[in-house]
Amino acid sequence: MTETALLELSGITKRFPGVIANDGVGFSIAPGQVHALLGENGAGKSTLVKMIYGVMHPDEGSMTFDGQPYHPAKPSEARQTGVGMVFQHFSLFEALSVAENVALGMDKAMSGGDLDAKIIEVSEAYGLPLDPTRLVGSLSVGERQRVEIVRCLLQNPRLLIMDEPTSVLTPQEVDILFETLRKLSAEGCSILYISHKLEEIRNLCDHATVLRGGKVVGSCDPRQETAKSLAEMMIGATLTPPERQDVELGPERLAVSNLSRASDDPFGVDLHDVSLSVCAGEILGIAGVAGNGQNELMEALIGEVASDLNGTIMLNGEMVGHRNPTERRAQGMCFVPEERLGHGAVPDMALWENTILSARTRKQIETNGFLNNDRAKSFADEVVAEFNVKTSGIEHAASSLSGGNLQKFIVGREILQAPDVLVVSQPTWGVDAGAAADIHRALQELARNGTAILVISQDLDELMAISTRFAVISEGRLSAPQPTGQMSVEEIGLLMGGVHNSVGQSGEAHHA
Amino acid sequence: MLRLEPRKEVSQPMLYATPVMAVALTIAAGMIMFLAMGEDPVRAISIIFFDPLFDSFSITEMVVKATPLILIAIGLSFGFRAGVWNIGAEGQFTIGAVTGGSVALIFWEVEGFWVLPLMSTAGILGGMAWAAIPAFLRTRFNANEILVSLMLTYVAILVLSVMTHGILRDPDGYNFPESRLFHDSATLPILIEGTRAHVGFIVALLVVATAWVLLARHIIGFQIKVMGQAPHAARFGGFLESRVVWLCLMISGGLAGLAGLFEAAGPVGQLVPSLPVGYGFTAIIVAFLGRLNPIGILFSGFVMALTYIGGESAQIEMNLPSAITGVFQGMLLFFLLGIDVLAKYRIRWARQYASMEKG
Numbered sequence: 001m002t003e004t005a006l007l008e009l010s011g012i013t014k015r016f017p018g019v020i021a022n023d024g025v026g027f028s029i030a031p032g033q034v035h036a037l038l039g040e041n042g043a044g045k046s047t048l049v050k051m052i053y054g055v056m057h058p059d060e061g062s063m064t065f066d067g068q069p070y071h072p073a074k075p076s077e078a079r080q081t082g083v084g085m086v087f088q089h090f091s092l093f094e095a096l097s098v099a100e101n102v103a104l105g106m107d108k109a110m111s112g113g114d115l116d117a118k119i120i121e122v123s124e125a126y127g128l129p130l131d132p133t134r135l136v137g138s139l140s141v142g143e144r145q146r147v148e149i150v151r152c153l154l155q156n157p158r159l160l161i162m163d164e165p166t167s168v169l170t171p172q173e174v175d176i177l178f179e180t181l182r183k184l185s186a187e188g189c190s191i192l193y194i195s196h197k198l199e200e201i202r203n204l205c206d207h208a209t210v211l212r213g214g215k216v217v218g219s220c221d222p223r224q225e226t227a228k229s230l231a232e233m234m235i236g237a238t239l240t241p242p243e244r245q246d247v248e249l250g251p252e253r254l255a256v257s258n259l260s261r262a263s264d265d266p267f268g269v270d271l272h273d274v275s276l277s278v279c280a281g282e283i284l285g286i287a288g289v290a291g292n293g294q295n296e297l298m299e300a301l302i303g304e305v306a307s308d309l310n311g312t313i314m315l316n317g318e319m320v321g322h323r324n325p326t327e328r329r330a331q332g333m334c335f336v337p338e339e340r341l342g343h344g345a346v347p348d349m350a351l352w353e354n355t356i357l358s359a360r361t362r363k364q365i366e367t368n369g370f371l372n373n374d375r376a377k378s379f380a381d382e383v384v385a386e387f388n389v390k391t392s393g394i395e396h397a398a399s400s401l402s403g404g405n406l407q408k409f410i411v412g413r414e415i416l417q418a419p420d421v422l423v424v425s426q427p428t429w430g431v432d433a434g435a436a437a438d439i440h441r442a443l444q445e446l447a448r449n450g451t452a453i454l455v456i457s458q459d460l461d462e463l464m465a466i467s468t469r470f471a472v473i474s475e476g477r478l479s480a481p482q483p484t485g486q487m488s489v490e491e492i493g494l495l496m497g498g499v500h501n502s503v504g505q506s507g508e509a510h511h512a
Numbered sequence: 513m514l515r516l517e518p519r520k521e522v523s524q525p526m527l528y529a530t531p532v533m534a535v536a537l538t539i540a541a542g543m544i545m546f547l548a549m550g551e552d553p554v555r556a557i558s559i560i561f562f563d564p565l566f567d568s569f570s571i572t573e574m575v576v577k578a579t580p581l582i583l584i585a586i587g588l589s590f591g592f593r594a595g596v597w598n599i600g601a602e603g604q605f606t607i608g609a610v611t612g613g614s615v616a617l618i619f620w621e622v623e624g625f626w627v628l629p630l631m632s633t634a635g636i637l638g639g640m641a642w643a644a645i646p647a648f649l650r651t652r653f654n655a656n657e658i659l660v661s662l663m664l665t666y667v668a669i670l671v672l673s674v675m676t677h678g679i680l681r682d683p684d685g686y687n688f689p690e691s692r693l694f695h696d697s698a699t700l701p702i703l704i705e706g707t708r709a710h711v712g713f714i715v716a717l718l719v720v721a722t723a724w725v726l727l728a729r730h731i732i733g734f735q736i737k738v739m740g741q742a743p744h745a746a747r748f749g750g751f752l753e754s755r756v757v758w759l760c761l762m763i764s765g766g767l768a769g770l771a772g773l774f775e776a777a778g779p780v781g782q783l784v785p786s787l788p789v790g791y792g793f794t795a796i797i798v799a800f801l802g803r804l805n806p807i808g809i810l811f812s813g814f815v816m817a818l819t820y821i822g823g824e825s826a827q828i829e830m831n832l833p834s835a836i837t838g839v840f841q842g843m844l845l846f847f848l849l850g851i852d853v854l855a856k857y858r859i860r861w862a863r864q865y866a867s868m869e870k871g
Contacts, residue, residue, distance in 0.1 A: 326749075335748070341742075346737075349737070357748065358748065360731070399521070
């Protein structure tokens, strides 16, 4: 590197009990560079940036910032040096205003009026309009991310770390974000950009460092690479993308008609007249930005909330709206919720115990209330073997698995119950490319064998790749499903942004 | 610098080792305390913790004390696993003694093998009824069961007092506030002639075995564990929170009621206002010391009974205050809660980190 690097890492090593998260990692970021950090889940990206931001501390190795030795003991030291970070999961208080949230994250106290003016100034300068007086609870996810970014920008960072920032945004919001980042980069602020969305990295970044198994395995200019070559560098193997095959549709398995329900969460979204139907062999995709009623729809479909939904949900022609999850499973409906730990699985329970959670009825683990632990264990073994779950044994706690492996286990647990209807939320959220491809193939295979599948996801590429039909949920309303391929990304983006009328009939929506 | 580092998984060996370490630390701290009091620490500790173990009468007395502790702690352990905090076992114990004891007095001098089972049933139902109040208030109005159950303890003790001063008072008892002595058919058979150890202990052993089966092999135990560890996952699994709350409070209330009746129909032999002596509260320590595990509770029930017997011996032989028992029980819980951190974390020396901060 000819010019002086802004941040330089060399020999960074971090060990956790039983695993080396980072092994002699070294790279450098030039001023104004948009540097991508690319790697599968568990490759050590998060650990690495947490060390740069002072949340964790390296066991070995050194960092320099602007030529000076740099070893932040805590995030506030990193911020003082000029490092800002926007986390994947926001740390915002919904019941407070934008300005209050910004003030809480600042190291130096700033008074009210001053801060409001500053927020407006910075947010407008970077094309991120924000009203400082609004409650965060009333903001969309994209707007919440702006609060986080503005909070960082107010401290004049020289390096901005962004951890998977686009996973919650509509395509239009992504464009706005990228413009902001390019502007920052032009002003000399370096950006360390973590993502697994390869197209984005090719679009935005001018340098990429690839991590695998905690080590740097390559560095390249992503603009010179294809998405496929990047992915292969990342997982160290050749990829075969899922192929969509035309299947003959069977009878209608799941029908939801005019489902309306008020959310239990004060900041949740009420469902309005949601109707859909899924036939055997079909994969219906539901796209949408997070927090537009997906959770409420999922709750209603699983039956987690006691409700008067009778008549609105039909499973194989039978009304199940009043049934509890166990009864719905017995009738042939299985579910994969979005949250892996704490919802789809009990973190501190062994993998085999976690099969009892949702498979006890269909896999005859329970008889008259008594549990056949041997049957639970052999089913867990079967899931681990069939779905290639990397674990040192089914006696280990669910929380000891990496995100991708636990997701494979949970998806496998539901698929191997051979349900008539499978409802999946975020099947590959935070899952590495290899595991995601496995999960996609498994879902398509299941559909071919006559299961009706409903996939709720925020990942458009995923839905485009696997679903046969496609609808968008926004503010608790579901658009009319269209065959995949008949809608353009722009149209979908507008639907995700809440523009309902006319899209689908006319491609143009000037009033957006 | 010492640093706590989270373990990837809860350490199983530590789970078993920590209660033992807590007992050892309690003994060590007790010795320091006796030293400060000017007593011979070795002698005091051996009187409290070791001598009773080598005396056959003391062992049978331990069985007498351990029986109610184990019964109540087993019941509480279900709730504690599910995050249902019944702190009012003492009250349910008292009401169980009143309802079961009333049956004994109604059938006074009536002989029959059925009297004791009927009394036991009444005791269980009494405890359940008392626990139903916090269960209803929690599931209906989301009232905190800790406060409700604790407050009801004092109400229950007053109920017992009113009954023994009123309608249950012995008509031939010179106006003393106590009931008639229960007749033979209403008194628990003694296990070993000449001691106070009664068949209630056999029942406690059966309860331990049943609880073990329920927790390891039954959907009741499974849903209780899931509800306590991940309520959201419990809903996903099809378990209703309100059902678990009711279940836990009925199990713990019923067993506490049974323990109360056993106390009245066993060592005490009648209803007296001083019947509740704190077993319901001590059982909370027993449950945690036993790791909420039925077999563990069987052992910890005896450890706790030992502190009662040893505390009494220390009073008699060394003239130490009766507060000794409470002090040791308190220290035991304190050390157990403190040392518990080792199951989820490991202690590390963090030298590089410290030097980095300086540099």
